[in-house]
Amino acid sequence: MTLMEDAKRGIITPAIDAVAKAEGIDPEIVRSCVAKGLIAIPINNRREIRPVGIGKYMSTKINANVGTSRDCIDIDAEIEKAKTAEAFGAHAVMDLSTGGNLDEIRTRILKSVNIPVGTVPIYQAAASRKVVVEMTSDDMFNAVRKHAEQGVDFVTVHAGVNLNSLERLRQSERIMNVVSRGGSFTLAWMLHNGEDNPFYAEYDYLLEIAKEYDMTLSLGDGMRPGCIADASDRPKFMEFITLGELVKRARAANVQTFVEGPGHVPLNEIELSVRGMKELCNDAPLYLLGPLVTDIAPGFDHITGAIGGAVAGMHGTDFLCMVTPSEHLALPTLDDIKEGLLVTKVAAHTIDLIKEGPRERAWEKDLAMAYARRDLDWEKQFELAIDGNRARKIRNARKTESDTCSMCGDLCALKIVKEAFDGKKKGE
Ligand SMILES: C[C@H]1O[C@@H](n2cnc3c(N)ncnc32)[C@H](O)[C@@H]1O
Ligand SMILES: Cc1ncc(COP(=O)(O)O)c(N)n1
Ligand code: MET
Numbered sequence: 001m002t003l004m005e006d007a008k009r010g011i012i013t014p015a016i017d018a019v020a021k022a023e024g025i026d027p028e029i030v031r032s033c034v035a036k037g038l039i040a041i042p043i044n045n046r047r048e049i050r051p052v053g054i055g056k057y058m059s060t061k062i063n064a065n066v067g068t069s070r071d072c073i074d075i076d077a078e079i080e081k082a083k084t085a086e087a088f089g090a091h092a093v094m095d096l097s098t099g100g101n102l103d104e105i106r107t108r109i110l111k112s113v114n115i116p117v118g119t120v121p122i123y124q125a126a127a128s129r130k131v132v133v134e135m136t137s138d139d140m141f142n143a144v145r146k147h148a149e150q151g152v153d154f155v156t157v158h159a160g161v162n163l164n165s166l167e168r169l170r171q172s173e174r175i176m177n178v179v180s181r182g183g184s185f186t187l188a189w190m191l192h193n194g195e196d197n198p199f200y201a202e203y204d205y206l207l208e209i210a211k212e213y214d215m216t217l218s219l220g221d222g223m224r225p226g227c228i229a230d231a232s233d234r235p236k237f238m239e240f241i242t243l244g245e246l247v248k249r250a251r252a253a254n255v256q257t258f259v260e261g262p263g264h265v266p267l268n269e270i271e272l273s274v275r276g277m278k279e280l281c282n283d284a285p286l287y288l289l290g291p292l293v294t295d296i297a298p299g300f301d302h303i304t305g306a307i308g309g310a311v312a313g314m315h316g317t318d319f320l321c322m323v324t325p326s327e328h329l330a331l332p333t334l335d336d337i338k339e340g341l342l343v344t345k346v347a348a349h350t351i352d353l354i355k356e357g358p359r360e361r362a363w364e365k366d367l368a369m370a371y372a373r374r375d376l377d378w379e380k381q382f383e384l385a386i387d388g389n390r391a392r393k394i395r396n397a398r399k400t401e402s403d404t405c406s407m408c409g410d411l412c413a414l415k416i417v418k419e420a421f422d423g424k425k426k427g428e
């Protein structure tokens, strides 16, 4: 029996209960949202981890991507990244490895963290042949099954990259065409073999495997726009339409899903993207990479992604895939992962301040910081800060004699006004 099946039957499972406790909300609400597919709790039935709720009323979650590439194969380093990501507050880790012994890396990552682990099985299917287009449909499904057997909690499947979206892509004037790695494998395979994407054509089979292991499907955004000029076009919306249909079929089969979203999108088109996706995908939880709001800031794409993520949050984002400063440039280092994660945490918190569910708890944190700042209570400020160590280091880098900070010294506005009121102000 899958978690969704239990939820539909009215059962509050231990995972549902744990999520409700962690979020501070009524387990019955979580149960009902899981039953409708509005909240996903990705846990493979072979794995014991801390359950994480993604979706309606849930605090905004963050995923950290790790893994080798063909150019950089250092398994220990990737394990270290996964562990550090968890320690720094990631709620999920994706192993996106494409180089070295993929089974070994995956097994070790699954053992190293106590949070959901996601993978992209088509990366392994493609690696099993000399050229990508030579992989067979069996290779693809076998990879999914193997990952499921190993305990992977959620898999990205680019099932919306089908003949329909391919046709829209052909007719479009896209500059970057397909920038999704899994999407590109699928597209090349379809063109070479003259057939539809097996994950789309045999989606029911995919659902069977997912159901057996209670593995969540992350419906991949293979047609995501790779540059600002390509945002909001037909290939993208065609994919959303398909993904919405696939969400419905997964729900009917009691398989949990969430939907991945784009990509590179200018600020004023983010609302259209997010609302469109939520509408077309029946309010499935939304998992966003960025969106990155400009193309010209390599080195700062953790920031372009955080800006886009925050704006997307105003319209309903549930799960942020962190972007690192090395996006578009290189495989991230451990430091890149830390930096990307912290910046993504900032974006997630700005969303929580306005999201129904986590709002009250998020406000408590900001209120506490406001009081600590007013009272010039530096230790408290460091304690409340997203990265207290960084805050302390910056304060201490400039010498200050007083209890203020070196920005204004004695001319501290807070201090001057406090003394002017002489304790006779409401709220103190
Ligand atoms: C889809 C996103 O996944 C990230 N990505 C892809 N492969 C890896 C990897 N091995 N390690 C970390 N991040 C990766 C990139 O940031 C890309 O934009
Ligand atoms: C949020 C997110 N994370 C990972 C992937 C997989 O990457 P790709 O689509 O490039 O294979 C994705 N599509 N979206
Ligand atoms: C597959 S790596 C390239 C990803 C690209 N930066 C994007 O925006 O989606």
Ligand code: SF4
Pocket (backbone or CB within 6 Å): 179, 327, 328, 329
């Ligand atoms: S440019 Fe770099 S990040 Fe982008 S798809 Fe190619 S290898 Fe991947």
Ligand SMILES: [Zn+2]
Pocket (backbone or CB within 6 Å): 179, 226, 264, 328
């Ligand atoms: Zn990009």
